[in-house]
Structures are given as C-alpha cells and as structure tokens.
Amino acid sequence: MNIMTEAGVEQKLSSGTTAPSIKMKGEKVSVHYGEKRALFDVDLDVRENQVTALIGPSGCGKSTFLRCLNRMNDTIDTARVSGKITLDGEDVYDPKIDVVELRARVGMVFQKPNPFPKSIYENVAYGPRIHGLARSKAELDGIVESSLKKAGLFNEVKDRLLESGTGLSGGQQQRLCIARAIAVSPEVILMDEPCSALDPIATARVEELIDELRQNYTIVIVTHSMQQAARVSQRTAMFHLGYLVEEGATDKMFTNPDDKRTQDYITGRFG
Amino acid sequence: MVGYLVVLLLVLAAAAYWIGRTRAIASVNGDVARLHSLPSQHGMFLALFAAGPALLAILLWSLVTPGFESSIIADRFSSELSGMGIPQVEAFIRDARAMAFGGLVGFADPTKEAAAAVYKSVHTTSTWIIWAVALVLSASGFYWAYSRIAQAYRARHVVERVLRAFLIACSVVAILTTIGIVLSLIFESLRFFQQVPFYKFLFGTHWSPQSAFTGAGAEAGAVNQDIFGMVPLFAGTLLITFIAMLVAAPIGLMAAIYLSDYASKSVRAVAKPVLEILAGIPTVVYGFFAALTVAPYFRGIGESLGLNVASESALAAGVVMGIMIIPFVSSLSDDVINAVPQSLRDGSAGLGATKSETIRKVVLPAALPGIVSAMLLAVSRAIGETMIVVMAAGLAANLTANPLEAVTTVTVQIVTLLVGDQEFDSAKTLAAFALGLVLFCITLTLNIVALRVVQKYREQYD
Numbered sequence: 001m002n003i004m005t006e007a008g009v010e011q012k013l014s015s016g017t018t019a020p021s022i023k024m025k026g027e028k029v030s031v032h033y034g035e036k037r038a039l040f041d042v043d044l045d046v047r048e049n050q051v052t053a054l055i056g057p058s059g060c061g062k063s064t065f066l067r068c069l070n071r072m073n074d075t076i077d078t079a080r081v082s083g084k085i086t087l088d089g090e091d092v093y094d095p096k097i098d099v100v101e102l103r104a105r106v107g108m109v110f111q112k113p114n115p116f117p118k119s120i121y122e123n124v125a126y127g128p129r130i131h132g133l134a135r136s137k138a139e140l141d142g143i144v145e146s147s148l149k150k151a152g153l154f155n156e157v158k159d160r161l162l163e164s165g166t167g168l169s170g171g172q173q174q175r176l177c178i179a180r181a182i183a184v185s186p187e188v189i190l191m192d193e194p195c196s197a198l199d200p201i202a203t204a205r206v207e208e209l210i211d212e213l214r215q216n217y218t219i220v221i222v223t224h225s226m227q228q229a230a231r232v233s234q235r236t237a238m239f240h241l242g243y244l245v246e247e248g249a250t251d252k253m254f255t256n257p258d259d260k261r262t263q264d265y266i267t268g269r270f271g
Numbered sequence: 272m273v274g275y276l277v278v279l280l281l282v283l284a285a286a287a288y289w290i291g292r293t294r295a296i297a298s299v300n301g302d303v304a305r306l307h308s309l310p311s312q313h314g315m316f317l318a319l320f321a322a323g324p325a326l327l328a329i330l331l332w333s334l335v336t337p338g339f340e341s342s343i344i345a346d347r348f349s350s351e352l353s354g355m356g357i358p359q360v361e362a363f364i365r366d367a368r369a370m371a372f373g374g375l376v377g378f379a380d381p382t383k384e385a386a387a388a389v390y391k392s393v394h395t396t397s398t399w400i401i402w403a404v405a406l407v408l409s410a411s412g413f414y415w416a417y418s419r420i421a422q423a424y425r426a427r428h429v430v431e432r433v434l435r436a437f438l439i440a441c442s443v444v445a446i447l448t449t450i451g452i453v454l455s456l457i458f459e460s461l462r463f464f465q466q467v468p469f470y471k472f473l474f475g476t477h478w479s480p481q482s483a484f485t486g487a488g489a490e491a492g493a494v495n496q497d498i499f500g501m502v503p504l505f506a507g508t509l510l511i512t513f514i515a516m517l518v519a520a521p522i523g524l525m526a527a528i529y530l531s532d533y534a535s536k537s538v539r540a541v542a543k544p545v546l547e548i549l550a551g552i553p554t555v556v557y558g559f560f561a562a563l564t565v566a567p568y569f570r571g572i573g574e575s576l577g578l579n580v581a582s583e584s585a586l587a588a589g590v591v592m593g594i595m596i597i598p599f600v601s602s603l604s605d606d607v608i609n610a611v612p613q614s615l616r617d618g619s620a621g622l623g624a625t626k627s628e629t630i631r632k633v634v635l636p637a638a639l640p641g642i643v644s645a646m647l648l649a650v651s652r653a654i655g656e657t658m659i660v661v662m663a664a665g666l667a668a669n670l671t672a673n674p675l676e677a678v679t680t681v682t683v684q685i686v687t688l689l690v691g692d693q694e695f696d697s698a699k700t701l702a703a704f705a706l707g708l709v710l711f712c713i714t715l716t717l718n719i720v721a722l723r724v725v726q727k728y729r730e731q732y733d
Contacts, residue, residue: 075620077535100623108621114614117637126632127622177618184622 023048023188023218024069024106029083031064031073038064041083042244044237046188051210051219053229053250056239057265062222065239066190069220070106071099087188104131107186111193113173115165115180120157123165123176124148127184143183150216151179152209171202178209182217189213191221195228207232226266230254238262272398273329276405280329284322287413291317294420308427316426319433320416325405332401340393341368344386351382456711459704466698467499472705475500478668480688480699499702501709503668507585507678511660512653514589514674515596519653520646522593523600530601531608532616532630543605550598558662561591566663569675578675583665586674592659600649607641608634640724647721651714657682681706 024046031039039061046052046069054062064073071092073079085092092102104127115123124144127133134140144161148154153175157168165176174194181189191210195203210219210232223229229236230250237247238259246259257263288311295313299305306313341364345352352360363383370387371394420426464472477500526546530539566587573580580586611634619629635642657680665677666687688703 070621072617072621075617100625103621103623107623108617110614110617110621112614114612114618116615116618116633126619126624130622130624130628130632180618180622 020047020050022046023088024220025084025086026065026068027084027086029065029068029081029085031061031068031082032078032080033076034078038242039068040242042239044244044247046218046220047235048218049214049216050234051214051221051232053233053236054220054222054239055224055226055229055236055265056245058224059241060239061242062237062239063192066192066220066222069188069190070103070108072103072108074099104184105186106188106190107181107184109174109177109181109189109191109194112197113170113177115168115173115176117164117166119162120148120165120168120176121161124179124183127180131184133184147179147183148176150182150213151175152205152212153179169202171198171205174198174202174206175209178206178213182213186217188218188220191219193222193224196224203228226254226268238265240265273333273401276402277326277329280322280325280405280409283409283413284318287321287416288314288318291315291416291420294417295426298420299422305422307423307425308430312430313420313424313426315430317413317416317420319430321409321413323433324412325409328404328408329401332397332404336394336397340390340397343393344390347389348382348386453711456704456708459701460708463698463701463705466701467496471496472499472501472702474502476502476670478503478684480684480702499698501681501706503670504679504681504684504706505709506670506672507664507668508654508680508682510585510672510674510678511589511592511664511680512650514586515592515653516646516650518590518593519596519600519649523597523649524604524642526597526601527604527608528630528635531605532626532634543602546598546601548598549595550602552595554595554656554658555662557591557595558658561587561659561663565591573675580675581665581677583663583677584675585664585678588660588664589674591663592653592656595656595659596649596653599652600645603645603648604638604642607638607645610641611637640727644721644724647717647724651717651721654717655682655710655714657686661686681710685710 022045026042026044026046029039029042029044030037042061042065044065054066056062067073068081068085069092071081073081081093087102087106090097092106116126118126121144124147125134125140128140128143134143145154148157153172156172157176165173168176174197178189178194194210195206198206207228210221213219221229221233233250235248236250236253238245238253238257238261240261245261246253246257248258253262254266257266292310292314294317295306295308295310296303303310308316344364344367345360348363352363355363363386367383367386367390370383371390475497477498479498530543530546534542562583566582566584569584569587569590570580570582615633615637616629619633620626624632660680660683664679664683666679666683667677668679668684669676671678685703685706688699688706
C-alpha cells in the first residue's frame, strides 16, 4: 500500500515537473533455472516514458530480468523467481494478479521477428481480439490501422493487409511485431534484442520508432549494441554474471561510469 | 558349392583390404600425410576390385542359371515333352530338378531320371564355370587395382563412386519391386476384366463371388457377371474407416496437444512411449479384442436400449480400429505441433493469450496442413487394415449405412477370395487382384495428397 501511494504521488508530480515517475520496480529479484542461479538480488527501477537499456555480456541475466517483468519466465518449467517486482506499485507475482492482464499491460517484442502465419491484419488484430478490446469491426479496423501507423509500417503495407505477415522483410516483420504489441495498448513494452536479426537500415528504422514510442510508452530494451543503447536509451543498466553492476543515466554511464567493469565492457575490453 | 566361393571371395576381400593399405603406406615410406587418399581408402579400393566384379558375376549367374538349365532340359527332351501342356512340362522340370538336388518328387519315371542326370551334369559344369570366372575376375581385378595404388592415386574418389553405385542399386531394387507388384496387379486385373466387365465390377451393388459358378448343363462354367459388384465392399470400407476416424481423429489430436503443450517433461517421457505401445500391439490381438470384448459389449448396450446390434457390427470393428490408429494420429500430429516454432507460442503468450487461446489460434492453424496430412495417412492405414475387420466385422456384403449391421470390406474379401484351394485363373480368384488394384489406387492417392500437403507446409517455415 505504501509503495502504491508513493508511486501515485510521484505520478502526480511527474505531470507537473520533468522528473519521470517509476513505472516498474524490481527489488531483490533472483531467478533460478533448476539448480543454476541466473540472477542475484537485482534492484532496478524502470521509469515512465523513458527507454531503459539493459546491457552486458551474453549470459549476464539481462534477458532473464526482462522476462521477469511480464512473467514470461512462467512458461519455462524450471524457472523460479524470487524477490519483488511491482507495476504501478502492484506486485506482479501476487497470486491475485491475472498474468493475462499483466501481459496485456506489459507487452513484449522478441529477438527474432515472430509474426504469426496469418495475414498482416490478423497479426495486429490478434491481441485486441483476445482481450475483447474492439466492440465492432470498424473499431478493430481502427485499432489495426493506428497500431500499424504508430509502428511506422502502415504506408508500406496498407494495400496488402490481407497478405501473409511472414512474407514481409525482416525489418518489416519486426515492426509488425511491434505493431502487434502496441495494438493491445500496453503501458510498458519489453524488447529483447529487437534488432539483432535486422540489417543496419532496418535497425535504424526500428530505433527511430523506439524513440517515437517513448512519448506514449515505457520501454525496456535488451541490447548487445553499445551504440544502440547510447542512441535510444535515457537510462542504462549494466549486468554481469547475474549481478546488476550499475545503473544510471545513459549519458553518465557512457562517459563516466562508476564501475570499472562497465567501462571495460563499453569500451570493448571484454564481453 | 557356390556358397564356399562367396565365403572365399569375402576372405580375399579382407586380405585385399589389408594388402592395399600396406602397399599404400609403403608407397610413401610410411609418411601417410603425403598420400592423396587415406590408406584405408586404398585398402577399400583394392578389396572392392578384388571381390566386387566376381560377386556381381555370381549374383548374375544365380539369377540366370535356373532358367537356363531348365531350357536345356526342355531342349534335350523336346520329343518326350512335345505332347504335354505348359503346366505338365513345368511339373516335369520341377520333378527332375527335385530328383537331381533333393526335394519333394511328385512321381518318378525313367525319363525324369534321365532328365535329372542331365540336370546334374549341366549344373556341375555351370558351377565349375562360375568358379573359374569368379576367380579370374577376382585375380585380374586385384592385379589391376594393385598396380594403381600409388601416392597420388585418387582411391577416395573411386571408392565414393562405387559406394554411390551400390546405394543407387539398393534404391532401384526397392523401386523395381514396387513397380513389379503394381504391374502384376494390373495384368491380373486385366484378366479379370476380360471375364467380368469393368463397369459391372465398379458399379455393381451385388457381391457374392462364392456362388460364381452355379450354372448347370450348358451354362456350367460360365461366369455370373452380376455378382462381382464392389460397391457394397467399398461402402463397408468407407463406413468402417469413417467410424475409425471418428474415434481416432479427436482423441489422437487431443492427446497430441496434451503431450506437446501441456504435459510436463516427466509425464511426456512416460506417456509418449506408453501411447506408442498401442501401435506395437499386433492387429490380430486388436481383432479378437474387437470380436470377443467390444462387439458383445455393444450388443449388450444395444439390447438394453432396444436396438438390434449384429454380433459382428461395423461399429465394433470401426471403434477398435480407431483405437488402433490413435497412436498413429497422435504421434504424427505431435511431431507437426512440436515443429511449430516456440517463438510463435512466446509471441502469443507475450500478448496476454492463455495457453488454450495460443493453441487454438496460433499453433493449430500453423500446424493444420501437417495435421491434415497425418489424418490422411491414418485414413489410408484404416482402409488397408485387414485383421480387425476379418475378425470383427463379418463377411456379409451388405450395402448399408447402419453401423449396427454387419458389413465387409475390400481387404476382408481379398482374404476370403484367396484362402483355401483355388484355381488361379478363375474369375473369383482374379477378382482379388482387381480389388487389390482399387485399394492400391485409393491409398496411393491419399498418400500423394498427404505428402503434397506436408511439402507445402514445409515451405512455410524454411
């Protein structure tokens, strides 16, 4: 309750001032995969309408932490999560929380574009249909169109909405997946290396998009590209071997990090 | 005799392998790295040429000699055999052969004994010839290959080519066998259609070939063409297959969905093999399960409901056949459902879909072509199934759509037509081939369609 009021107060403040409020909060988050511990007591805040980048070498736990935020780790049988994660002050691991609703509020975009083998329209309409967001066909059409527009894909596909989503190029597919995530109007969008399967031009397009989306959504992005983290994020968190090394404003992290490991990683000395 | 020759050649091949290896190593003074091909490949090369041609010659010889020897006998005794028909000549040669090499002899007479003596001498000569030919081939092959082995010789390529030829030969055997079976089906069917018109067979609705020759006096031996109508059999087959799929398709599919998406690893590790044990039960066991347990049970239920259920009903046979096909459907469907990428499931779950929504709206549509083809393969399996229907569905060729009555199927009738003493060229026996041909065409079509569907499905995910 305490946290909730605090978050509420902060939210009110944020409307008047520039200090962004905390959207999601992780406290002492630990994850075990069977016997193996993948994450050690991570405390990390995600601020509203900002892009938070999670960086670190492979296997450092950044994707694991990301998947905790909308409980995607539930789909892995052996995964066990402890600690506390809150969304607007509510504990997302509370048994009373409906995981379906949580994932509608915290959407996800994956590393490899994974459009469903359906038409472009059906791909975007999938989420709204499941959650019953549209009362009529016209309203659904509207959601699909505005989602595709927000994802910057509408002009490219407006004449072939009924063609298969798998027939698009890799970059278009990834933007389709982003449109699909936006269509359920989430509050937070998690992106797990969304550009790792894309060429530089498509990557630039998706990065621009992320920057635009920041106006309306809170974004957490896992990336292996230091330039990408520097370009798109406002805050950066550095993970290593399952520990959160340090977290702070992106500018500071890339120019004057507190931890030597962060400096070494950013300058390419390991990882 | 020739058996020894084969053993000898195999021993020679082993020796040649070792010799070739040694020579290859010696040719570079032990510096194996300088050889173009590995020493073992040189050995293989030498062994192949030492034994291969000779073994091929023996194979050819064993295929050709029986016919050749028989023709010599027929030639030598042409005057004695001139009065006989083809079956008698065949019997004569068979007896002479049996007397020469041991075996069951029909009855002996002096001519046959003379023929047996000729048989023996011809066979001895041809055996000597093959020994000589094989040894010469072996020696010359060995010599030729031995002289080739050198540092730069590309034994590796030769071995590759020989292996490829061997593999091609194996697949050709499989294909030729299939073609042979189909051709024999076609030719015997054509003989049948000379006696019974094509259209009467395909569209006739009356089937009782056991009474094919009831004519007396002037009509004796004439074929009653109206009793070879296959429609009732076809209808029975479809009815039973339909019932079987009604049981197998939903249960198999649901089981597959459970196994692939809901079962935990440990449950899956137990449940999948157990389900597959169902596929390992011999069909004859299902047959008496159907006839002795299921059919009386249905009959009992029917009686209590006031329905008249035949003791050999299409329902019992169909249901048991369905149970038999369940593992077939579930294991094939399980494979295609598992082939749907996990990323699609994650994508759906990430949008807040529940497991069953994900399966209904994403996984099953994506796997649908594969599931359809699994169903088609199951249907062709059901159509071809014999033992259960023989035991549980009865022999009466009723043209009915009532699953509570006894029906019969194409396969059952093929069995009954060919069981017992039969003349091989009567319309009744030949009808079995015509039925076989129809059955073959149906299952072939189903399999081709199923494979096409699977191919289309594969293209989607590559």
